[in-house]
Each structure stands twice: as C-alpha cells, then as structure tokens.
Amino acid sequence: MEIIVCIKQVPDTTEVKIDPVKNTLIRDGVPSIVNPFDRIALEAAVQLKEKHGGRVRVITMGPPMAKEALKECLAVGADEAVLISDRAFAGADTLATSHALAAAIGRMGPVDLILCGKQAIDGDTAQVGPGISVRLGMPQVTYAVKIELAGGSLKIERESETGFETYEAAMPVMVTAAKALAQPRYPTVKGTMKANRAQIPVWTAADIGADPKKIGLNGSPTQVRRVFVPPARAKGEIIRAGSAAESVALLIQKLGEAGIV
16 A cells, blocks of 8 residues: 655644744744644554555655654654755645645655645644645545555545544545544654664655646735734633622623623
C-alpha cells in the first residue's frame, strides 16, 4: 500500500503570544511542533504499513526549518520525506496550500491513501485535506476514527455531530484523521539516529509544476488582515442576599438596571 501523509509544522499554541502593539504573533522563542492531528494521521499510516506492508511517505510545505518536523516523522516510522519550499509559496492560504501539495503529490507517483490531520491547530480550518482531494479528483472521508483494509478497498468509520458513520471507499482516497483514530508513538533511539542521517529532498514550485497563479499570495483569495487578542471580559458580580428569594429579586433588579430584562 502506498500511503502519503501531509503534515504541517506549527507553533506550539500553548506558548503563542500576541504583540499588543503590532497585533502580530510573537514567534521568537516559541517552539515549533508537528501538528498533533497530523501525528495521529502518521501513526495510522504506520500501523497500516506494519499490518499490510507498503510504504509511508510524508510531505510538508514550509521553510527549510520544516525539515526537522519531517525528521521527527521519519523517526516514528515514515519511510521517506519530501519538503516543498519556495518563496513563491509565501502567504498561501488553504486554497493555495492545497494546490501546491496536490501538485507535489502528483509528482510523487501512484498513491492508494492520502492521510491528513483533520485540521491544523494554528488555523483550525480543516480545509487543506479536502482541497487536496478535489484537486486530485479522488474521494474523501473526513474525521476518521477507524480505518481498515477490506480486500481492495478501505472501510472507514468517521465521527459526525450525530454519531458515527461507516463508509467503504475505493482507493485512491483521501482521509482526514480525528483524535480517536490512533495514539501517536514515541520515536525510538534507532529511529531518531536513522532520521538524523536522512537526506530530505527539497522541491521548488518549478519542480512540482505548480501554476504560479494558484500558489502563494497570487493564489490566495483570503488574507489575514490583523491578529488581535479579544478584550478581557469584565469581572462578574456575585449576588448575595439574606435568602434565595431575596437573591433572585436582587438579581432581577440588577438585570433590569443593566437593560438586560
């Protein structure tokens, strides 16, 4: 089975702060990590490879430092990694990102399964995986919690707002991973040493044959205008009176004074 996993290097959201003057993210000193949902997707891919054989390749779009995220993926079981990096990709929104990744995946050759995390923790759009599937003309199943190989197709269980749904999908297919799909493993010493020795190829926009009008800012109909911290909520007031009835009466009085009721 040929599996490709799309990952993203993201800032650790527990450490992100915003400059109150410039209204921009303060990235200095903020560690970068592999997007947690992408780690789940990778674990599911490695488990499928261990059970049924095949190859797992990981790909990401980003700056040269994103190689570190790819090496982390190699350390936990991926066989190969590719970085697509070019100034032409700068400023890409989810539409332009999915175009670039789809073009790169097309260059990687035949694939049976593309796995992505359901969303990235820095954007939370959940759009890139489905965007890739549309550009490659393959079916998609999102928010997967279970994947099984059944003959020549995949049996996929997904979570929804109303419960769980089960689909049978012919390959190739794109699947996005929900939290319950797998528990990511830790890298081994042997895996880490092997990953550190790995030579990761870097492909440019020209290498993947990307349309210049569909990548970077040129291919991005949406742009971030500003980033800001929502104003802090005013402290509430605890209503206390001699009895429950008096507390309710006082609460109604204050709500009336505030024009709420």
